Amino acid sequence: MLSVYPPETPFPVCEPEEWYSDQWDAMSYGAAYDLNSSFFEQYITLQHRVPRIGLVSVHNENCPYVQQVWYSKNCYYSMDVGFTEDAYYCSATYHSSVVFPK
Secondary structure, eight states: OOOSSOTTOSSOEEOHHHHTSSSSOGGGGOOOOOTTSOHHHHHHHHHHHSOEESSOEESOBSOOSOEEEESOBSOBSOEEEESOBSOBSOEEEESOBOOOOO
């Protein structure tokens, strides 16, 4: 799986398809708050238990290997892209389309 997190992260990482599906129940990771323990210790324990999404990619078509890309089509290896078509190796690109000469 491609992810922004390295393999040695202390928490589980899942693919976007799994993250946005009903395959897991976020409420199952809840825990009772212990007034006798440090808030920050409990918080870090919770952070290490709850899965995180490996890559953020929302409503895209044919956009492999992208991070933080929304409503785009035919993008490859790009980051922070939205409403864009045919972008390769781009960063911070919005409402764009690459036109290839014939």
